[in-house]
Structure formats: structure tokens, C-alpha cells
Amino acid sequence: MAQHFLLSAESRTLSLKEIYEGGEGKAYDTFKRLRWASTQGEPVCPKCGCLDHYDIPTRRKFKCAACHAQFSVTSGTMFASRKLAFVDLLAAICLFVNGSKGMSAVQFSRDLDVQYKTAFVLAHKLREALAAETVTEMLDGEVEIDGAYFGGHVRPENRVEDRVDRRKKENQSDRRRVVVALRQRSGRTLSFVRMSEADGVDIARARMVAGAKLFADEATHWDALEMQFASTRINHSVSYSDGHGKHTNMVESYFSRLRRMVRGQHHFVSHKYLYQYANHAAWLEDHRRRSNGGNAFALLGGSLNHPVSRIWAGYWQRSE
Incomplete structure (x- = not known):
């Protein structure tokens, strides 16, 4: 009898160990590569589309040479105004896609060592991003x-x-x-x-x-x-x-x-x-037949090309 795909080595191409061994720098480079895939990770101004920019390395930001707007790799995306480190966000996405039947916000918060509110909103932002694949x-x-x-x-x-x-x-x-x-x-x-x-x-x-x-x-x-x-x-x-x-x-x-x-x-x-x-x-x-690494990077790329959520941005601050 053939082995189930989820039991095979082909289904496991990304792990938390690999993410944290790579560190913050490698995770940041992954965000850049997927945000600006058409320019191989070179920043593109989200306001005017200019490729010329100045680096602000102490803040991990860029300044557009044309319109002088400052932006980061998460500006205008689902992760705008993030507070988690890039390596933690990448690990969160890895955990999210590894749950073949989903993952509760309580377990998500414990695995990431963040507040329940943070895990709840982050999970729903990821769900909003993945749903955008089939809108049309x-x-x-x-x-x-x-x-x-x-x-x-x-x-x-x-x-x-x-x-x-x-x-x-x-x-x-x-x-x-x-x-x-x-x-x-x-x-x-x-x-x-x-x-x-x-x-x-x-x-x-x-x-x-x-x-x-x-x-x-x-x-x-x-x-x-x-x-x-x-x-x-x-x-x-x-x-x-x-x-x-x-x-x-x-x-x-x-x-x-x-x-x-x-x-x-x-x-x-x-x-x-x-x-x-x-x-x-x-x-x-x-x-279900795609590796966890393929799912993680596809979801990350979709989130970085999805605009700021109008439902989940400031979810806990709004008045019901």
C-alpha cells in the first residue's frame, strides 16, 4: 500500500528548527524576496512604484528617491504595523499551515508565547489573506x-x-x-x-x-x-x-x-x-498535497500582496 503524502518526507520541507536557526536576518530576507518577487527582493516604493531608494538600516526601512516616502517590507500589507519579529511571523505561518485541521487561538498563543488577542487576530488575518486566492x-x-x-x-x-x-x-x-x-x-x-x-x-x-x-x-x-x-x-x-x-x-x-x-x-x-x-x-x-513549506511561502506571499485588513486592523480597539 502506498504511503500517505502527509507521512512522506516530501510533505515536510519547512520546520520551526530551520526557521529559528536561520534567525531574524534570513526571515527578513524571505519577506523581502516574497514581497518584491518581480525585482528579486529589491524594494519598490508602494506609493509611486520607483525602484530608486535609500536604505535606513537601523530601522529596516527605505526612503523613496522620487517621492521621499518612507516604507518597510510590510507597509500597506496584512502585516502593516506589526510588532512581532520577522522570525516569529514566519514561525507563526509555519505553525498555521502545519495544522491539517486548523489550530485554536489558545494553542497558537501558547506556541508563539503571545497574548490570546494577538494570536486570534493574526490567525484571522491569515485566513483573510488565503481566502483572497479564490475571490474571482x-x-x-x-x-x-x-x-x-x-x-x-x-x-x-x-x-x-x-x-x-x-x-x-x-x-x-x-x-x-x-x-x-x-x-x-x-x-x-x-x-x-x-x-x-x-x-x-x-x-x-x-x-x-x-x-x-x-x-x-x-x-x-x-x-x-x-x-x-x-x-x-x-x-x-x-x-x-x-x-x-x-x-x-x-x-x-x-x-x-x-x-x-x-x-x-x-x-x-x-x-x-x-x-x-x-x-x-x-x-x-x-x-493538502502541497508541502508545508510550499503552503507557508504561498500564504506569506499572499499576505504580503494583500492590502491592510479593514476588518481585523484595530479589532480590539474598536467599539462594538
């Missing part, structure tokens, strides 16, 4: 669609006379959400958080190309897509797969990873931020 993604070929509900569990009362029928709408929580996922076979996974699974009909119409082939379960709301896409349906009350590709197993595999992330790592996920965890699980599922 359109799915083609064979695409599976399904939905899964998360959150909103209503505990039964202690005394039997106080218990209510939790199946009724008036006794259900308003925090329950459904994650609608579209997964292209041998392609990307797109996830969306909605109130109802039927909202996935409009999502599919917007994010699938006209010639795509749809695979869905027996839910009646997917009937509306059969006029637009060639569709194959599988009745899960009868079987989960009928052979010859008639299944939704790949999108179910994504939901399996997301459920293990929510239940096993985070234990509780707010409905307000469920979309972040859904995007994280989709990214991990899509890149």
Missing part, C-alpha cells in the same frame, strides 16, 4: 455542490417538563448557519455562509461557467439548476455513490475537514466568523 474564481468541468449546517445548538432543559420541541422553528437558535460549498473536481473549493441551503442556487449560477457539469444530492432546491447546467443527482437515502463519478464525495470530504476543525480544534465558532473557518478548511483541502 470561476468553476468549470465537474462541480459538486452541497450544504452543511453549523452552530445554533439548543440544549435540552434539565427537567423533562421544561423541555420543548427543538424541531419547531420558534424553538431553534437564530445563530444556525449553513455553509454552501462548490468543489470542482481536481480544482478549487468555494465556500459561502448563508441562512438557507437554497441560497446556493444563486451562488452556483454566479460562480460556475456555462459548460460546467453539476453533481448534487436529492434536495429539491437544486432542481432549479438543471435548466442551466448538465446535472447528475445522487439520492443519499438510497446510496452515497452509484459508480462512474455519480457522487458528491469530494464536497463531503471538505465538510468532514471543516467539522473536525470546528469540533476538534476550536470547539466553538461564532456565526459571525464561520466564513473565515470555512475558507480556511477549503484552502487546506485544496492544498
Whole structure:
């Protein structure tokens, strides 16, 4: 039997030992190389695009020779106004991608020796950066669609006379959400958080190309897509797969990873931020066959080419 990829040496191309042995200087050079990849790490002014600059080595900053603006390797990026050292940020990204089912903010804070708030915001900034990879993604070929509900569990009362029928709408929580996922076979996974699974009909119409082939379960709301896409349906009350590709197993595999992330790592996920965890699980599922070093540098490069977060910048200082 062939060895699983995650057990092979090819999956381990980056380690915390290697990062800290390289030190702050090597980590800083890695940030420069990925921020300005087109110029092999030579600084480019983010305001005017000029290549000519003056070094300010004592502050690890640069001054543009044209517009005289001062900037650093993290100016205008997801890591703007950072306080952690470059080697710690690189180690944080390594830890983040190593968790195949995610990593809780408590564990993240302990491993990095930072406050819980720091770890929480940093993790969500990284999730925002990785989600940017599929913002404009359109799915083609064979695409599976399904939905899964998360959150909103209503505990039964202690005394039997106080218990209510939790199946009724008036006794259900308003925090329950459904994650609608579209997964292209041998392609990307797109996830969306909605109130109802039927909202996935409009999502599919917007994010699938006209010639795509749809695979869905027996839910009646997917009937509306059969006029637009060639569709194959599988009745899960009868079987989960009928052979010859008639299944939704790949999108179910994504939901399996997301459920293990929510239940096993985070234990509780707010409905307000469920979309972040859904995007994280989709990214991990899509890149499960890429080495941890490849994932780490891809995420770092994406974060350095992502603008300052408008959601997580100053998260703890804002008034709710």
C-alpha cells in the first residue's frame, strides 16, 4: 500500500528548527524576496512604484528617491504595523499551515508565547489573506455542490417538563448557519455562509461557467439548476455513490475537514466568523498535497500582496 503524502518526507520541507536557526536576518530576507518577487527582493516604493531608494538600516526601512516616502517590507500589507519579529511571523505561518485541521487561538498563543488577542487576530488575518486566492474564481468541468449546517445548538432543559420541541422553528437558535460549498473536481473549493441551503442556487449560477457539469444530492432546491447546467443527482437515502463519478464525495470530504476543525480544534465558532473557518478548511483541502513549506511561502506571499485588513486592523480597539 502506498504511503500517505502527509507521512512522506516530501510533505515536510519547512520546520520551526530551520526557521529559528536561520534567525531574524534570513526571515527578513524571505519577506523581502516574497514581497518584491518581480525585482528579486529589491524594494519598490508602494506609493509611486520607483525602484530608486535609500536604505535606513537601523530601522529596516527605505526612503523613496522620487517621492521621499518612507516604507518597510510590510507597509500597506496584512502585516502593516506589526510588532512581532520577522522570525516569529514566519514561525507563526509555519505553525498555521502545519495544522491539517486548523489550530485554536489558545494553542497558537501558547506556541508563539503571545497574548490570546494577538494570536486570534493574526490567525484571522491569515485566513483573510488565503481566502483572497479564490475571490474571482470561476468553476468549470465537474462541480459538486452541497450544504452543511453549523452552530445554533439548543440544549435540552434539565427537567423533562421544561423541555420543548427543538424541531419547531420558534424553538431553534437564530445563530444556525449553513455553509454552501462548490468543489470542482481536481480544482478549487468555494465556500459561502448563508441562512438557507437554497441560497446556493444563486451562488452556483454566479460562480460556475456555462459548460460546467453539476453533481448534487436529492434536495429539491437544486432542481432549479438543471435548466442551466448538465446535472447528475445522487439520492443519499438510497446510496452515497452509484459508480462512474455519480457522487458528491469530494464536497463531503471538505465538510468532514471543516467539522473536525470546528469540533476538534476550536470547539466553538461564532456565526459571525464561520466564513473565515470555512475558507480556511477549503484552502487546506485544496492544498493538502502541497508541502508545508510550499503552503507557508504561498500564504506569506499572499499576505504580503494583500492590502491592510479593514476588518481585523484595530479589532480590539474598536467599539462594538
